[in-house]
Amino acid sequence: MASRQASARMVELDLQRASDACAPDDAAFQQWCELALRHRSGDSELTIRLVDEAEGRELNHTYRHKDYATNVLSFPADVPDELLDIPLLGDLVICGAVVEREAREQGKASQAHWAHLVIHGCLHLLGYDHIEDDEAEEMEALERQLLAELGHPDPYADDETETPTPTHERNTSKPL
Numbered sequence: 001m002a003s004r005q006a007s008a009r010m011v012e013l014d015l016q017r018a019s020d021a022c023a024p025d026d027a028a029f030q031q032w033c034e035l036a037l038r039h040r041s042g043d044s045e046l047t048i049r050l051v052d053e054a055e056g057r058e059l060n061h062t063y064r065h066k067d068y069a070t071n072v073l074s075f076p077a078d079v080p081d082e083l084l085d086i087p088l089l090g091d092l093v094i095c096g097a098v099v100e101r102e103a104r105e106q107g108k109a110s111q112a113h114w115a116h117l118v119i120h121g122c123l124h125l126l127g128y129d130h131i132e133d134d135e136a137e138e139m140e141a142l143e144r145q146l147l148a149e150l151g152h153p154d155p156y157a158d159d160e161t162e163t164p165t166p167t168h169e170r171n172t173s174k175p176l
Contacts, residue, residue: 009041009044010044011034012087015048015050016048019055019095021095023050029048032119032122032150033048036122042085042087043087045087045088046090046125047091048092050096052096053069054069056070056093056095059073060073070095071094071098071102072093073092073094076125089122092125099113111152112152115147116147116152
């Protein structure tokens with residue numbers, strides 16, 4: 001599926017539904033990706049794979065050495081310098097069961113939590129990170145801004161959990 005924006009930039013999204021978990025429709029994923037990637041110059045291509053907990057756990061174990069399914073994994077494309085003009089950004093793997101469970105446990109609207117995690121993952125594909133405090137502040141500010149444009153509340157407000165969402169780390173390994 002592809003969508004053209006007014007600026008003639010295109011976001012080509014390959015959405016793979018490998019899980020029966022409840023998830024938003026294709027148009028929502030497209031909208032969230034376009035929003036997160038709108039300031040990127042040129043076209044963008046990415047894959048989002050929706051997985052069950054078994055596949056999510058396996059991938060998280062393989063690439064992060066963590067033995068549990070996480071909400072979203074980001075796999076930036078490893079493109080050689082001579083091919084940098086290729087619009088491939090990378091892959092996101094999202095475990096719908098984890099996203100839905102987190103939304104319930106945190107008292108968040110399901111759609112808002114999905115939007116947050118897709119935007120968060122896209123920002124990782126663009127090179128944003130949250131390892132250092134200043135990087136986290138910049139990334140979270142952008143997430144808040146983009147989610148507000150969608151009419152969603154601040155995902156970090158009143159977060160009393162010890163492990164704030166998203167609970168993943170950026171991966172530099174190649175997926176699948």
